[in-house]
Structure formats: C-alpha cells, structure tokens
Amino acid sequence: MRLLLIDDHALFRHGLKFLLTDLDAAIEFIEADGTDDLPPCGDDAPPIDLALLDLHLQGTSGTAALAELRRRLPDTTIVVMTGDDDPALVRDCIDAGAAGFIPKSSTPPVMISALRLVLAGGTYLPPHTLEAGARPAPSATRTASWASDPVAAASASAGPIEREAKDLAVGAASRLSARQLEVLLLAIRGRSNKMIARELDLSEGTIKQHLSAAFRTLGVANRTEAVFAAAELGLRIPR
16 A cells, blocks of 8 residues: 655654554555655556645645645545644535544544544544534434444444434435445545546436435535535445
C-alpha cells in the first residue's frame, strides 16, 4: 500500500510512520509538506492508495487544501487528520470528499481502527459529530448514534427508542435497489456524477435520478448528510 502523509511538521510525520506500521508493515510512505509539494500525479505515476492530510499547512490550507488534493488525486482515498474537531469543519471536509476525519487528539488504537474502517470501505467520523445536535438534522429514519468504537454502530446497550430508530434506518437502506446503493456509495466516496457515470457506463442523468431516489429513501438532502447516514448504518463502501 502506498500512503501519502501531508503535514508540515516533519517530527509528526516521523511519529505517524512509526505508529502506522501497526496498520500494515509493508506500507510505502510518501511525504509532503503541503499540496504544493505533492509527488508526480498522472497516468504514468504509481497510484496512491491512501492520503492523510493535515489542514493547517503553510500556503494552501484548510478545506482549500483538501479540495486541491481531491482534484490532484481523484482516485485516492483521503482522510483528514488535524488538530480541530469542530462538527462544522468535519461536515465541510466530508462535503469536500474526505473519506474520514480523525482528530490528532485521538489515541493510537482509535486512529488505527479508524483507518482500518476506511480501508474496508467505511467512513470514519469522530463520535461526537454523530451525537444529537452535532450531526445533520435527523429524520424519522436516521436518529441512532454511534458508540465510541469507530467500527461499531449503536450497541445493544442503547435504549429501546435508539434501537427502534436503528431498525428503521436499516430498513430504509434495505429499500434501495442494488443500482441505487451502488451509485450512492460511490457518490459518498467523493466520486463526481461524471466519474460514476463513466465507471458504471451510465448517463449522468441516470446517475442523478438514482441519487435523488436514494436520498429520498434515506431521508437526506445531499451527499454530506448521506455520508452521516451511511456511517450510522455501518454501510461498507466499494473501492
């Protein structure tokens, strides 16, 4: 696996490489100080499987750095790893195409579990962003919260109301057709309608129709809310 670390603190990158050996002992690390220092990109360059991006960089920073990285590496899974954990910032990053958001205050086991979840096709969000009042406004089919374990959804310890809401949410997802689910999961991985259409050999108009139907079924209004819904349902997203 080729993993790109983008952080302007060399000491942090060094420590992160040491910790990430628990993720995969055969990782090939590529390092950059910012989005202006990225390795060669293009059809002839080896693909990068995963990128970890700090938002506090010299030059291009914040969600602008994420947008630039998404533009330069459209097929790479990007996880934001930064010092902030404001729910609004988390939403902005997911909206800009991040596959996860890991605060730097996270413990090493949580970080490794979060990255394993992302690599398995899931979306990692800090638990507090899924709590009432922090996530997008809940609908009748989406009111369950995640436990602190990044791989687990609401556990058996949840109350009867939370368990009923979880059952309703899972039921909503089960009403999606196979094609709707496929298009939805690609969309919330950051793929544009054009990219999805090309990948599935469909028209962009058809992709829009599938997405609209999926959003209605899940009770969400856009891709960002769909990411939160998918996280709560524990949906695994194909590469």
